[in-house]
Amino acid sequence: MNSENAFVELERGSAGIFPEEAFRAQLLNASRRRRPLRIKAGFDPTAKGLHLGHALLLDRMRAFQNAGHEVTFLIGDFTARIGDPSGTTREPLGREQVEANAQSYREQAFKVLDPERTTIEFNSSWLAKIDAESLRRLAVQAPLSDDFSAHFADGKPIDFGASLYPLLQGYDSVVLQADVELGGTDQKFNMLMGRHLQRAYAQKPQSVVMVPLLEGLDGVDKMSKSLGNAIGLDEPAEAMLQKIMSLSDSLMWRYFDLLSKRAPADIQQLKWSVGAGANLLAIKMDLGVEIAARFHSRGVVEAAREAFMAQFPQAAQPNGILDIHVAAQAEGMRLNRVLMEAGLAASSAEGNRLIDERAVRVNQQCVEDRALVLTPGPSYLLQVGAVRVARVTLRPIMSRAAGR
Numbered sequence: 505m506n507s508e509n510a511f512v513e514l515e516r517g518s519a520g521i522f523p524e525e526a527f528r529a530q531l532l533n534a535s536r537r538r539r540p541l542r543i544k545a546g547f548d549p550t551a552k553g554l555h556l557g558h559a560l561l562l563d564r565m566r567a568f569q570n571a572g573h574e575v576t577f578l579i580g581d582f583t584a585r586i587g588d589p590s591g592t593t594r595e596p597l598g599r600e601q602v603e604a605n606a607q608s609y610r611e612q613a614f615k616v617l618d619p620e621r622t623t624i625e626f627n628s629s630w631l632a633k634i635d636a637e638s639l640r641r642l643a644v645q646a647p648l649s650d651d652f653s654a655h656f657a658d659g660k661p662i663d664f665g666a667s668l669y670p671l672l673q674g675y676d677s678v679v680l681q682a683d684v685e686l687g688g689t690d691q692k693f694n695m696l697m698g699r700h701l702q703r704a705y706a707q708k709p710q711s712v713v714m715v716p717l718l719e720g721l722d723g724v725d726k727m728s729k730s731l732g733n734a735i736g737l738d739e740p741a742e743a744m745l746q747k748i749m750s751l752s753d754s755l756m757w758r759y760f761d762l763l764s765k766r767a768p769a770d771i772q773q774l775k776w777s778v779g780a781g782a783n784l785l786a787i788k789m790d791l792g793v794e795i796a797a798r799f800h801s802r803g804v805v806e807a808a809r810e811a812f813m814a815q816f817p818q819a820a821q822p823n824g825i826l827d828i829h830v831a832a833q834a835e836g837m838r839l840n841r842v843l844m845e846a847g848l849a850a851s852s853a854e855g856n857r858l859i860d861e862r863a864v865r866v867n868q869q870c871v872e873d874r875a876l877v878l879t880p881g882p883s884y885l886l887q888v889g890a891v892r893v894a895r896v897t898l899r900p901i902m903s904r905a906a907g908r
Contacts (some may be wrong), residue, residue, distance in 0.1 A: 514567055517560070517762070519689050519716040527711040530683055544682035544710070546627070546673065547613075548580035549605035550597065554612045555734040556795070557688075557718040557727035560762060562616035564686050564715055569621045576680055578607045579612050582628040612737050615799050626686055630679050631672055642671045644702050647674070654760050670694045674701040682710045689714045690726070703857040718762055721747060723755045741800040741808040748792035749785070749812065763795055782893070785816075789890055806862060806870065813868070829881075832898040836879035839864070839871060848892045864888055 511528055521527050523830060534541050545565055547558065565575045569639075584602050590896075597605075610624055634642075651670050677685055677698035684690030685695045693712060699709035715728040724750025727734045735747050751759060760771050778784050789809065796805045830837070830845045835843070845866065849855040856874050865887040866873050880885055880900035887893045 514564075514571060514713070516567070517564060517715065518712045518713050518814065520692075520712075521887075522692075522712045522714075527684070529867075530711055534573070536778070537571065541568070541683040543568045543573050543684050543686065544677060544680050545686040546576055546578040546580050546583075546676060548584040549602055549609050550584055551729035551757075552605050552863055553608045553729065554723070554727060555727050556737070556738045556759075557720075557734070559616060560611065560715045560718055561686055561688070564713065566618065566685075568614055568684075569618050573684075574623065575621065576623045576682075577610075577617065578676060578677075578680070579609055579624065579626050580673075581606045581626045582631040582675075583669060586672070589849055612848070613628060615737050620785060625678050625680065627672075627679075631675070631814075642675060642701070645671065645674075647700055662746065670697040671701070674698040677710055678702055678705045678707060681707060683708075684711045684713060688714065688717050688726075690717060701882075706778050716762060719755060719758060721750060721755075723752055735795075737799050741796045741805045744796040744799070745789070745792040745805075745808050746794060746810050749788055749816075751788065753784060756784075756791065760791055764791060765794070779791045783815075786887075802862065811872075817868075826894045828896050829899050830896055831901045832878075832880050834878040834880060834900045837898060839866070839876045839878060840874065842878050842896060842898070843883075843886065843888065846886060846896045848886055848888045848894060848896050858888055872893055893900045 505848075511531055514579045515521060515532070530541060532540075539708070545561055547561075548785060549553075561652065565577070569575050581602050584605070584804070585597055585599070606626065608732075613624070615620070639726075673691075673694040674697035677695075678701050682698065682702075685698055687695050692712070695710075695712040695714075699712070702709045719725070720727040720731060721735070722731075722733045725731055725733060730735065735744055739747075748756075748759070757771075757775065757887055760766070762775070763770060766774075770846065774782075774787055778787065789812070793805055793809055796808065800808075828846045830842060832842075838852075840852045840859060843849035843855035844852045859871060859874050862870050862872060865885075866876070867885050868887075878896075880898040883895050884897050
């Protein structure tokens with residue numbers, strides 16, 4: 505992958521890169537020298553288990569891994585006990601709780617990351633050992649009070665933890681000698697502090713790549729287990745589907761944009777299909793299946809889907825269905841060919857592929873048999889995904905033998 509393509513791929517899904525030109529130069533130099541960049545992303549274990557909001561960051565980390573760079577999954581077990589002033593106010597956590605949460609983070613990170621290309625660090629390894637002289641040196645680098653006032657604009661007094669946290673997060677970058685730090689948009693100040701401290705320690709300043717914040721199920725606050733609006737990566741497939749199906753229509757599209765692996769043009773096509781009469785519930789279910797399948801086996805997800813459909817059959821019934829007639833021999837036609845003739849697949853080979861992927865439903869039943877033959881006479885409700893839907897009737901034609 506050349507540096508230009510690498511930049512496009514690694515920029516995808518970001519909410520800002522600073523400084524952009526320096527980041528491009530880093531990628532170019534890494535490619536020329538065949539030296540991978542050191543990528544850092546920190547996770548404070550403030551609750552047990554990761555959620556879909558974390559998955560946005562994990563996805564970016566995996567993209568860097570796929571591009572050949574070194575990724576450090578930093579567990580902020582020390583900073584979790586201080587509290588990040590940019591996050592939601594919460595009670596300080598005890599050591600045992602932090603350690604239990606950290607273990608769950610460590611286990612669930614590999615649902616997305618490649619374990620063979622991931623380094624896991626705990627910032628207590630160095631922050632717990634920091635001495636008075638090092639702390640004094642950090643304090644000297646603290647921004648002026650006016651800078652803090654700009655960051656905390658609510659006018660409230662700035663406590664010790666609020667002023668110390670950005671310095672400690674920045675010091676993490678110094679210790680790890682990070683080339684790039686990934687984090688949410690709410691971490692911008694802290695990540696820029698990392699650049700400031702790296703200069704003070706005679707290091708090249710890291711680039712900052714920000715990812716959007718994912719709203720929780722309430723559609724208001726960012727996803728957080730402490731707020732009860734999260735979808736955990738360790739939740740059963742049934743729970744994931746039910747929560748995604750509970751999303752408001754507008755929030756559903758936000759989740760499509762941030763979490764779906766579909767191309768932006770395909771998501772736009774889905775939006776247009778709703779205006780043309782496609783069933784929004786069916787599209788939302790497709791999103792739920794796609795997300796749940798990232799963390800569970802396809803069979804488990806399909807079983808969860810069937811259970812939900814049995815309870816809410818309206819989610820399986822598409823609207824705005826086209827009636828299509830296909831000419832077929834009296835003995836019938838294989839499903840993959842019917843899909844092609846009806847315009848639901850580009851070719852019979854694609855039809856087979858869709859069947860193998862369990863993406864084809866006949867009369868609302870998932871079909872896995874490539875050899876399935878549809879016979880003339882009855883109408884079949886054929887569905888590929890959420891939007892390729894048609895009611896297909898096979899019309900018998902006279903066989904060649906009968907025509908002689």
